[in-house]
Amino acid sequence: xxxxxxxxxxxxxxxxxxxxxxxxxxxxxxxxxxxxxxxxxxxxxxxxxxxxxxxxxxxxxxxxxxxxxxxxxxxxxxxxxxxxxxxxxxxxxxxxxxxxxxxxxxxxxxxxxxxxxxxxxxxxxxxxxxxxxxxxxxxxxxxxxxxxxxxxxxxxxxxxxxxxxxxxxxxxxxxxxxxxxxxxxxxxxxxxxxxxxxxxxxxxxxxxxxxxxxxxxxxxxxxxxxxxxxxxxxxxxxxxxxxxxx
Amino acid sequence: xxxxxxxxxxxxxxxxxxxxxxxxxxxxxxxxxxxxxxxxxxxxxxxxxxxxxxxxxxxxxxxxxxxxxxxxxxxxxxxxxxxxxxxxxxxxxxxxxxxxxxxxxxxxxxxxxxxxxxxxxxxxxxxxxxxxxxxxxxxxxxxxxxxxxxxxxxxxxxxxxxxxxxxxxxx
Numbered sequence: 001x002x003x004x005x006x007x008x009x010x011x012x013x014x015x016x017x018x019x020x021x022x023x024x025x026x027x028x029x030x031x032x033x034x035x036x037x038x039x040x041x042x043x044x045x046x047x048x049x050x051x052x053x054x055x056x057x058x059x060x061x062x063x064x065x066x067x068x069x070x071x072x073x074x075x076x077x078x079x080x081x082x083x084x085x086x087x088x089x090x091x092x093x094x095x096x097x098x099x100x101x102x103x104x105x106x107x108x109x110x111x112x113x114x115x116x117x118x119x120x121x122x123x124x125x126x127x128x129x130x131x132x133x134x135x136x137x138x139x140x141x142x143x144x145x146x147x148x149x150x151x152x153x154x155x156x157x158x159x160x161x162x163x164x165x166x167x168x169x170x171x172x173x174x175x176x177x178x179x180x181x182x183x184x185x186x187x188x189x190x191x192x193x194x195x196x197x198x199x200x201x202x203x204x205x206x207x208x209x210x211x212x213x214x215x216x217x218x219x220x221x222x223x224x225x226x227x228x229x230x231x232x233x234x235x236x237x238x239x240x241x242x243x244x245x246x
Numbered sequence: 247x248x249x250x251x252x253x254x255x256x257x258x259x260x261x262x263x264x265x266x267x268x269x270x271x272x273x274x275x276x277x278x279x280x281x282x283x284x285x286x287x288x289x290x291x292x293x294x295x296x297x298x299x300x301x302x303x304x305x306x307x308x309x310x311x312x313x314x315x316x317x318x319x320x321x322x323x324x325x326x327x328x329x330x331x332x333x334x335x336x337x338x339x340x341x342x343x344x345x346x347x348x349x350x351x352x353x354x355x356x357x358x359x360x361x362x363x364x365x366x367x368x369x370x371x372x373x374x375x376x377x378x379x380x381x382x383x384x385x386x387x388x389x390x391x392x393x394x395x396x397x398x399x400x401x402x403x404x405x406x407x408x409x410x411x412x413x414x415x416x417x
Contacts, residue, residue, distance in 0.1 A: 015397075015401055016397075018400070018401040018404045018405060019382075019396075019397040019398075019400040019401040019404075020375065020382070020397075020400065021404075044408075045404065045408075048404060048407065048408055048411070049376060049404075051353070051354075051357050051411075052357065052361065052372065052376050052404075052407065053376050053377065054354060054357070055354055055357035055358045055361055056273070056277065056361065056372075056373060056376055056377040057273070057377065058273060058276060058277075058282075058345055058358075060269045060272045060273065061272075061282070061286065063268050063269065063272055063286075063289070065261070065264060065268075065293055066290045066293055066294055068257070068260070068293075068294070068297045069294075069297075069298075070253070071253065071256065071297075071298070203322075203323065203326060205319060205322075205390075206390075207390040208390035208391060209390070210322070227390060
């Protein structure tokens with residue numbers, strides 16, 4: 001959509017105005033002064049916007065603040081950071097090495113990775129393997145799949161969907177199978193974490209993606225897909241297709 | 247500064263931030279979930295989460311998008327917890343009807359119903375732009391989509407509403 005206004009034709013102008021009737025720039029304004037039809041369209045869209053604004057301004061009830069619990073260290077939530085897909089690839093790799101180094105030091109020292117939640121690490125990891133998220137129908141071979149999901153970890157049958165990526169990766173200091181299947185809305189990442197025990201299912205969000213970490217046996221499985229993807233449907237398929245060896 | 251002072255200062259900051267944007271949070275939630283009673287619940291949960299994570303808000307000037315992001319997440323969590331696909335808009339509850347027709351203005355009511363019926367993908371950026379005054383870039387960041395997609399959705403949303411209003415006028 002051309003919103004710069006340079007050499008803007010009527011169709012482009014109308015698209016821009018319909019996206020934002022109050023948009024203004026020298027170039028956009030230059031078009032409308034020379035075109036009566038577009039001037040009328042702009043006036044119509046601005047009138048429509050006034051009606052939209054009035055309609056959206058619903059009355060609010062008497063809003064109350066809930067009882068706020070005392071803040072203790074274990075009561076403070078670290079909001080998951082957003083996945084920044086615009087990060088240059090080289091920077092994402094450098095950052096992931098730095099994160100891996102921090103995590104590695106902490107893991108070697110005393111277990112879990114300090115301030116970085118499991119969800120944070122998962123999102124950071126996905127960011128540094130963008131090549132995994134290709135839309136393709138080329139399946140990984142049985143040989144590769146069994147090498148990544150090896151019998152010491154468990155088994156995974158192909159009923160889960162088209163498996164188009166399989167790689168052994170490190171999350172939270174542990175080597176785990178990183179798989180990608182093709183979903184309705186795009187590639188879906190599956191991280192099989194047989195040693196990562198979680199108490200209950202937890203959801204998280206990155207930029208444009210939703211994720212869930214599900215407890216499965218003594219481990220867990222993370223599923224991350226596009227925001228519009230029906231992850232609930234995938235969850236059951238994944239749970240049914242994985243069997244831990246441990 | 248002792249811990250009591252710190253707690254009081256934290257509470258003052260929270261009240262300061264929330265008092266400015268509480269209504270925006272409610273309206274955004276109401277248009278996201280299209281149900282005033284669910285919106286109140288979502289906002290309550292969002293406020294609790296905001297309180298617990300207040301330290302993550304570095305500048306008060308960034309409070310509005312921060313709070314709206316929390317509302318957005320809480321709304322998603324609410325529907326996930328309840329396993330509700332969507333709010334049924336063909337069979338309006340009394341609360342939903344009241345939300346649409348709180349004033350005796352049939353044109354306003356028609357527009358509200360048309361916005362109510364817009365798909366989530368179109369309704370949300372429209373609310374963020376027209377009601378919250380967000381820029382295209384801010385909407386893109388909040389929704390996790392490209393700016394081009396935001397522009398397209400806004401364009402389509404307005405055309406859908408215009409078509410609905412034209413139909414109403416012709417009827």
